[in-house]
Amino acid sequence: MMGEIETKKTEVREVTSDLSRMKGKFLVRDLKRSWTEDFYDTETGEATSISRHELIYERGTLLQAEELSRIQFYMNEGSIKEVEISNQKRMSYECKNIWIYPYIAKVEIDGKKRNIIMLANSVDNALEITKDYVELTYTGEFRVSSVKEYEDYIIIVDTMLKNPLDDVTKLVLDEELYSREEREQILQDEGDESKPKSLKFYKIKARITYSDTEGKNQLMQSFIVYTYTAERGIMLIGNYLNKEQDKHEKEAVSKGNTFSRKDISAVIEESGILPVHVYIPKEFSEAYQSRS
Known part of the structure; x- marks a missing residue:
C-alpha cells in the first residue's frame, strides 16, 4: 500500500518552545538567534544598542538530539524564544519580486475572449489583479484561462x-x-x-x-x-x-x-x-x- 502523498493539505505546522514537540520535525524557516549588544563611547559615555543575529540552522533541517540540544542552549540564554516546525521537509521558497513587469491574462468574459495587460510582480499577483478588475468593470461570468509574464517592456x-x-x-x-x-x-x-x-x-x-x-x-x-x-x-x-x-x-x-x-x-x-x-x-x- 502506497504511503500518503505529501502536499500542503497534509502539512501540519506549529510554533512551539516545547523541545519534545520539535523532535523529528523540520524547520519551517531559517532559525536565527537574536540578541542586543551595548557599545559605549569612551569619550561621551553614551551607550548604543545594536541588534545582532546569527543563523543556527537552515529551513528544512530535521531536528534530532544534536539540534535540539543546541536549540535548548540558546533558549536558556534567551536568544531563541520559540521555533516554527512542520511535519514536512520544505527547503525551497518563492522569490519575492519587488518590481512590477508586464503580464498578459487571457480572459473569457461573458463568452468573449479578451487579452488583458497589466503590471504585476508575480503570476499570483497578476491573477489577483485581473480578477478584481474584471469583477469591477464587466458583467456576467468570466474565466481566466492563462496568465503569463510578458517581456520587459x-x-x-x-x-x-x-x-x-x-x-x-x-x-x-x-x-x-x-x-x-x-x-x-x-x-x-x-x-x-x-x-x-x-x-x-x-x-x-x-x-x-x-x-x-x-x-x-x-x-x-x-x-x-x-x-x-x-x-x-x-x-x-x-x-x-x-x-x-x-x-x-x-x-x-x-x-x-x-x-x-x-x-x-x-x-x-x-x-x-x-x-x-x-x-x-x-x-x-x-x-x-x-x-x-
Whole structure:
C-alpha cells in the first residue's frame, strides 16, 4: 500500500518552545538567534544598542538530539524564544519580486475572449489583479484561462485618452504625425463618445540616442504604447524619456548633486500591433503592491 502523498493539505505546522514537540520535525524557516549588544563611547559615555543575529540552522533541517540540544542552549540564554516546525521537509521558497513587469491574462468574459495587460510582480499577483478588475468593470461570468509574464517592456498610455484634444493639438496633428485620413479618423473618434476610438497597443523597439558635449550613447529599449499610430507612439516615447530625465534632475538637485542633461531622441527599429484588448491602469496595480 502506497504511503500518503505529501502536499500542503497534509502539512501540519506549529510554533512551539516545547523541545519534545520539535523532535523529528523540520524547520519551517531559517532559525536565527537574536540578541542586543551595548557599545559605549569612551569619550561621551553614551551607550548604543545594536541588534545582532546569527543563523543556527537552515529551513528544512530535521531536528534530532544534536539540534535540539543546541536549540535548548540558546533558549536558556534567551536568544531563541520559540521555533516554527512542520511535519514536512520544505527547503525551497518563492522569490519575492519587488518590481512590477508586464503580464498578459487571457480572459473569457461573458463568452468573449479578451487579452488583458497589466503590471504585476508575480503570476499570483497578476491573477489577483485581473480578477478584481474584471469583477469591477464587466458583467456576467468570466474565466481566466492563462496568465503569463510578458517581456520587459515599458508601458505608455496616450494621454489623449484622458484629456480631450485642444485646438492646438488638432491643428498640428496633420503636420507632425498623421496622414489626412488618420487625422480625420482621430477627430471623428474624438467627437463621437459612443464610438470606440481606433486605438491599438503598439509593440515598439526603439533605438534611443543620448547626446551631450562628450558624445553620443545609444541603446535599444522596448515599449508597449497604447495610441493611434506607431509614429505617435515614438513621439510619446521621446516625451516619456525626457520626463524621466526631469525626475532624475530634480532628485539630483534636491540632494545637492550636479546633473548633466542630455539631448534624447528615439527612432523606431521595429514595431507591430500587440493583440491586447484591455490595459489595467498602473494605479490599479500599484494599489496591490503598496498593501503587500
